[in-house]
Amino acid sequence: xxxxxxxxxxxIIEKKQPVAFWCNPxxxxxxxxxYLQNLGQGPELLIRYENxxxxxxxxxxxxxxxxxxxxxxxxxxxxxxxxxxxxxxxxCASSLGFGIRETQYFGPGTRLLVL
Amino acid sequence: SQQGEEDPQALSIQxxxxxxxxxxxxxxxxxxxxxxxxxxxxxxxxxxxxxNEREKHSGRLRVTLDxxxxxxxxxxxxSRAADTASYFCATDETGANNLFFGTGTRLTVIP
Numbered sequence: 064x065x066x067x068x069x070x071x072x073x074x075i076i077e078k079k080q081p082v083a084f085w086c087n088p089x090x091x092x093x094x095x096x097x098y099l100q101n102l103g104q105g106p107e108l109l110i111r112y113e114n115x116x117x118x119x120x121x122x123x124x125x126x127x128x129x130x131x132x133x134x135x136x137x138x139x140x141x142x143x144x145x146x147x148x149x150x151x152x153x154x155c156a157s158s159l160g161f162g163i164r165e166t167q168y169f170g171p172g173t174r175l176l177v178l
Numbered sequence: 179s180q181q182g183e184e185d186p187q188a189l190s191i192q193x194x195x196x197x198x199x200x201x202x203x204x205x206x207x208x209x210x211x212x213x214x215x216x217x218x219x220x221x222x223x224x225x226x227x228x229x230n231e232r233e234k235h236s237g238r239l240r241v242t243l244d245x246x247x248x249x250x251x252x253x254x255x256x257s258r259a260a261d262t263a264s265y266f267c268a269t270d271e272t273g274a275n276n277l278f279f280g281t282g283t284r285l286t287v288i289p
Contacts, residue, residue: 067220105182105266105279106221119275154220163270163277164209169220 065089067170069155075176081143084173088137088157095132096167097140098154106154112138113161142175150177182210182267182280190286197254199283201267202247208270210243210250211277215264224252224265259289 068087076082088095094113098106109128111119114135123130127146132138142149152172158165185200201210209228213221227234227243227250234241240253254261264284268277 103281105268105282107279108276111275122276156220163275166223166226167221167277169222171218171220174218 067155067157067168069153069170069173071173072171073174073176075178076145077178078147079144081141082145082175083139083141084153084155084175086138086140086155086170088155089159089168092157092159092168093135094158094161094165095138096156096158097130097138098156100152100154100172102151109140111163145175145177147177150175182269182278184265184267184280184283186283187281188284188286190288191257193257193259193287193289195257197257197261197285197287199252199265199285201250201252201280203250203267203269203278203280204248205269206272207245208272210241210270211268212239212241212250212252213266213268213279215266215282217263221266254285257285257287259287261285262287 070085096111097109100106110123110130112132115132130140152174154172156167156169158167182201182203191197209226211226212224215221225236225241227241238255243250264282266282267280
């Protein structure tokens with residue numbers, strides 16, 4: 064069974080440029096999560112989708128970040144414009160059922176460097 | 179924000195020794211989970227312990243939970259070089275809908 068797929072794995076951009084990350088969850092998983100992980104820290108939730116509905120986006124900086132999960136399968140996370148402080152690893156995870164008590168399966172992440 | 183704090187931040191041991199990592203948290207929880215993250219990879223779920231459980235085993239892993247002290251420990255017995263990774267606790271806080279991850283313990287097992 065394929066795991067959570069993320070692309071690109073690495074991205075280097077200049078500040079003020081836009082950037083987008085893509086995630087394909089495990090087939091059949093209903094819940095999808097985007098996390099931000101700073102160096103030496105644990106992941107912090109940005110947004111959680113149940114099917115195509117964003118059920119928790121309270122930690123998403125909505126002035127520059129946006130996300131979508133059309134058709135309730137794969138998802139994109141966008142930053143526009145990127146700032147130096149956005150340099151981090153962006154992790155996508157999915158779980159079979161709904162709610163946070165389901166085991167989450169993580170992708171390898173996209174490492175973003177903003178210059 | 180992050181709920182848990184792992185201790186120590188870094189741990190280096192010889193292969194075959196046991197490794198113990200601790201996690202402290204601040205509020206009441208439904209359960210606590212431990213994850214492993216290899217360098218440059220995503221997190222892998224290891225074990226979940228519910229708030230009404232005190233100890234749980236899975237292979238070479240042993241997790242304890244003390245809700246009165248708001249702390250948990252992860253013990254890895256007979257460590258192997260392949261156990262080298264960062265280990266995170268994550269709390270399912272009562273009344274919240276998020277998992278809150280700690281800051282992690284970086285374990286190095288020397289062959």
